[in-house]
Amino acid sequence: MQRRALLLSALVPVAALSLPRAARAADTEVTIDNFTFSPALVTVSAGTRLIWTNRDDIPHMVVSALRPPAFKSKVLDTDDAFAMVFDTPGTYSYFCGLHPHMQGMVVVT
Amino acid sequence: MDDTTRTTNGTDRRGLLTCMLWAGTGVIWTVAGGIPRSGLLGSAQAATPSGGFSFAQISDSHIGFARDPNTDTPATLAAAVAQVKAMAPALILHTGDVSHLSRPAEFDTAEKILGASGIETHYVPGEHDMLEDGGTPFIERFQKRHTPGQPGGAFYSFDQQGIHFVGLNNVTDLKAGGLGNLGEAQLAWLERDLKQRSDSTPIVVFAHIPLWTVYADWGWGTDDGARALALLKRFGSVTVLNGHIHQVMQKVEGNVAFHTARSTAFPQPAPGTAPGPGPMKVEAGRLRSVLGVASIAYVPGRSDLAIVDSPLGA
Numbered sequence: 001m002q003r004r005a006l007l008l009s010a011l012v013p014v015a016a017l018s019l020p021r022a023a024r025a026a027d028t029e030v031t032i033d034n035f036t037f038s039p040a041l042v043t044v045s046a047g048t049r050l051i052w053t054n055r056d057d058i059p060h061m062v063v064s065a066l067r068p069p070a071f072k073s074k075v076l077d078t079d080d081a082f083a084m085v086f087d088t089p090g091t092y093s094y095f096c097g098l099h100p101h102m103q104g105m106v107v108v109t
Numbered sequence: 110m111d112d113t114t115r116t117t118n119g120t121d122r123r124g125l126l127t128c129m130l131w132a133g134t135g136v137i138w139t140v141a142g143g144i145p146r147s148g149l150l151g152s153a154q155a156a157t158p159s160g161g162f163s164f165a166q167i168s169d170s171h172i173g174f175a176r177d178p179n180t181d182t183p184a185t186l187a188a189a190v191a192q193v194k195a196m197a198p199a200l201i202l203h204t205g206d207v208s209h210l211s212r213p214a215e216f217d218t219a220e221k222i223l224g225a226s227g228i229e230t231h232y233v234p235g236e237h238d239m240l241e242d243g244g245t246p247f248i249e250r251f252q253k254r255h256t257p258g259q260p261g262g263a264f265y266s267f268d269q270q271g272i273h274f275v276g277l278n279n280v281t282d283l284k285a286g287g288l289g290n291l292g293e294a295q296l297a298w299l300e301r302d303l304k305q306r307s308d309s310t311p312i313v314v315f316a317h318i319p320l321w322t323v324y325a326d327w328g329w330g331t332d333d334g335a336r337a338l339a340l341l342k343r344f345g346s347v348t349v350l351n352g353h354i355h356q357v358m359q360k361v362e363g364n365v366a367f368h369t370a371r372s373t374a375f376p377q378p379a380p381g382t383a384p385g386p387g388p389m390k391v392e393a394g395r396l397r398s399v400l401g402v403a404s405i406a407y408v409p410g411r412s413d414l415a416i417v418d419s420p421l422g423a
């Protein structure tokens with residue numbers, strides 16, 4: 001697990017999110033609210049794009065729990081978003097780099 | 110409250126600490142005979158006994174935050190600085206989250222406002238200050254007067270008027286599911302740093318996240334804080350000053366007194382009293398008084414106790 005190679009195919013810049021999301025059927029949304037990733041566990045099929053959106057009035061981050069991290073967002077201020085496509089099946093734990101007690105998991109099937 | 114307090118046992122020190130005063134955005138500490146004592150912001154006479162030495166703590170200014178309940182964090186920081194300045198403390202400790210997003214413009218604003226005090230100010234980083242380039246912009250700007258405990262490390266110590274001040278960084282290299290983190294290198298440095306001090310040296314440790322566990326569910330603690338505290342155990346007078354939780358908390362354990370200061374930006378809820386630890390919403394007109402009023406400590410029946418009202422409240 002700790003030695004897992006980087007399996008992620010794309011880090012999509014936040015700017016790309018100005019595309020209409022509804023048009024992308026494969027997107028899965030995770031909301032950050034009240035210092036919680038919601039849902040904290042998402043199960044998606046390979047190729048799905050995940051979008052995290054910060055609805056808190058405090059900044060958060062999305063950081064892979066691997067050391068060194070396999071993925072890491074910029075700091076997300078209120079209403080900022082971070083997107084990433086998960087192409088390879090596996091389990092991806094992550095946390096908030098500012099508030100590490102905030103944790104989530106992505107299961108890709 | 111005389112000078113003998115310092116050399117007596119923990120019971121007397123505990124007695125002393127029940128007299129501690131709290132101010133909304135700054136706590137003025139006066140050291141007489143090695144024991145830090147708090148004082149009323151805006152009341153310099155009360156805080157500085159003859160031959161004493163006073164210093165101030167400012168925390169969590171969050172310059173860049175501009176939402177409910179505070180759309181003007183520069184103004185509230187400026188108000189805090191003005192009041193601290195009126196006290197004429199020998200130095201100011203800023204316990205982190207100077208900025209909200211580590212942006213250069215936020216650092217510019219904070220540096221200007223805090224610099225206007227004309228009082229020597231020592232900083233440790235909050236997690237909001239270390240978001241860019243591993244924290245280098247913060248370290249280079251706000252810690253340049255100090256030699257770091259290790260190259261690139263945001264921790265250091267200095268001595269002033271007989272007190273050994275230790276500024277620690279517990280906001281970087283945080284681990285999933287964890288709390289604040291000091292790390293091996295910093296702990297090793299701390300051990301070396303303290304080794305050179307006698308047991309009777311008053312120690313003031315300042316760091317952003319509480320070194321003791323205030324509320325783990327909200328991340329309000331430091332994973333390896335106990336290891337730092339073990340190194341401090343032999344000293345007769347240890348004061349640990351933290352921020353991060355935007356409210357006053359205090360605890361005494363043996364010769365160690367723990368305190369957290371309020372924010373100059375916005376209050377946060379008491380542990381477990383809200384779904385999350387985000388900013389508490391208060392009406393704009395009431396912000397300053399709420400910042401100051403919510404956690405006044407009052408112990409009745411003590412003639413040497415002064416009660417502190419919010420220094421920012423109207």
Ligand SMILES: [Cu+2]
Nearest residue numbers: 060096098099
């Ligand atoms: Cu967070």
